[in-house]
Amino acid sequence: MLNKTIASVLPLLPAKFVWVFSKRYIAGEKLEDAISVIKEFNRSGYRASIDLLGEHFALTEQINSCKNEYLNIIEEVASDNLDTTISLKPTMFGLLTDSSKCYLRIHEIIKKAATRNYFVRIDMEDSTCTDLEINMFKKLFNEFPQNVGLVLQSYLKRTPGDLKMLREYNNSRIPLNIRLCKGIYIESEDIAFQKHDEINYHFLKDLEYMFQNEFYCAIATHDRELIDGSVMLIDKYNVSKSKYEFQMLYGVTPELRTSVADSGHPIRVYIPYGKNWFSYSTRRLKENPRIMSHLIKALFFKG
Numbered sequence: 005m006l007n008k009t010i011a012s013v014l015p016l017l018p019a020k021f022v023w024v025f026s027k028r029y030i031a032g033e034k035l036e037d038a039i040s041v042i043k044e045f046n047r048s049g050y051r052a053s054i055d056l057l058g059e060h061f062a063l064t065e066q067i068n069s070c071k072n073e074y075l076n077i078i079e080e081v082a083s084d085n086l087d088t089t090i091s092l093k094p095t096m097f098g099l100l101t102d103s104s105k106c107y108l109r110i111h112e113i114i115k116k117a118a119t120r121n122y123f124v125r126i127d128m129e130d131s132t133c134t135d136l137e138i139n140m141f142k143k144l145f146n147e148f149p150q151n152v153g154l155v156l157q158s159y160l161k162r163t164p165g166d167l168k169m170l171r172e173y174n175n176s177r178i179p180l181n182i183r184l185c186k187g188i189y190i191e192s193e194d195i196a197f198q199k200h201d202e203i204n205y206h207f208l209k210d211l212e213y214m215f216q217n218e219f220y221c222a223i224a225t226h227d228r229e230l231i232d233g234s235v236m237l238i239d240k241y242n243v244s245k246s247k248y249e250f251q252m253l254y255g256v257t258p259e260l261r262t263s264v265a266d267s268g269h270p271i272r273v274y275i276p277y278g279k280n281w282f283s284y285s286t287r288r289l290k291e292n293p294r295i296m297s298h299l300i301k302a303l304f305f306k307g
C-alpha cells in the first residue's frame with residue numbers, strides 16, 4: 005500500500021528528486037553516458053545490451069527521431085568495437101498504431117546492425133503486443149537470422165507453445181536466440197501465472213526445453229533460485245558457454261552479478277539510457293509498485 009501511494013505521488017515530484025531514485029538503474033540521458041557505462045562493464049569482462057528508453061510513441065517525428073538515435077547507436081558502438089547488443093521496444097516505433105510502418109523502421113535498424121555485425125533484441129512488451137512482436141520477429145529472423153532475437157516471458161501460459169512453434173518454424177541451422185525472463189507487466193490470471201513458485205517452475209521448464217532444442221538461451225533474472233536452477237540445467241545438459249548467457253539489469257543486485265561472473269558464467273548487463281527516464285521510471289513504478297521497495301533501499305542504503 006505504501007509502495008502504491010509513493011508510486012502514484014512520484015510523477016508529481018520534481019524530476020531531480022525522482023532522479024535520486026532512478027540514477028542507479030539508468031546510465032544517463034545521452035548516448036555518450038551509456039557508452040561510457042558499457043566501456044566500464046566491457047573492461048570488467050561483462051557484455052552489454054544498450055536500450056534507448058521510451059515506449060508507446062505515436063507521433064511520427066518522435067518515432068523517426070528514435071529510429072535515427074538507434075542508427076546512431078549502431079554507428080557509435082561499432083566505431084568503438086563495443087561488446088554490446090542492442091535492445092529495442094517495438095511500441096517505440098508505433099507498433100500499436102501502424103504495425104507495417106513499425107516493421108519497416110525496425111527492419112532498417114536491424115539491416116544496419118547486420119552490416120556492422122551487431123545483434124538486435126526485440127524486447128517483449130505487454131500481452132497486447134505478444135502476437136505482433138512474435139510475427140515481426142519471425143519475418144526478421146528469415147532475413148537476418150544472425151542479427152535478431154526475441155524475448156519470451158515465463159509468466160505467460162502460452163510460452164511453451166510459442167517455444168515449440170518457433171522451434172518448428174526455424175528450418176535454418178542458426179539457433180534461435182531467445183531471452184527468457186519472468187515478465188514485468190501486470191497480466192490477468194486467464195493468461196498469466198500469478199504465483200512466484202508457478203512462474204519459477206515454468207521458467208525452468210521453458211529453459212530446459214530451450215536447452216534440449218538447441219536454442220541460444222539468454223537467462224534474464226536476478227532470482228538466486230532461478231540462477232541455481234539454471235546452473236543445474238547447464239550442468240545436466242553440459243551446455244557450452246557459447247550457447248547461453250545470464251542477463252541482469254544495470255544497477256540491480258550487483259553482488260549477485262559478481263558471484264555469477266566469478267563462477268565463470270557469461271553475463272550481459274542491460275543498460276537503459278535516454279531523456280525518457282522520468283516517464284519510464286514513474287510508469288514502471290505505477291505498473292509494478294513492488295519495485296518501489298528496491299528503490300527505497302537503493303536510496304537509503306546504497307547511496
Ligand SMILES: Cc1cc2nc3c(=O)[nH]c(=O)nc-3n(C[C@H](O)[C@H](O)[C@H](O)COP(=O)(O)OP(=O)(O)OC[C@H]3O[C@@H](n4cnc5c(N)ncnc54)[C@H](O)[C@@H]3O)c2cc1C
Pocket residue numbers: 126127128129155157185186187188189224225226227228230251252253256257273274295298299
Ligand atoms: C536483462 C533483462 C531484460 C528484461 N527484458 C524484459 C522484457 O523484454 N520484457 C519483460 O516483460 N520483462 C523483461 N525483464 C524483466 C523481467 O521480466 C522481470 O520482471 C525482472 O527481471 C524481475 O524478475 P527476476 O527474475 O529478477 O525475479 P524477482 O523475483 O522479481 O527478483 C529477484 C530479486 O532481484 C531483485 N530485483 C529484481 N528486480 C529489481 C529491480 N527492478 N530493482 C531492484 N532489485 C530488483 C530483488 O532483490 C528481488 O528480490 C528483463 C529483465 C532482465 C534482467
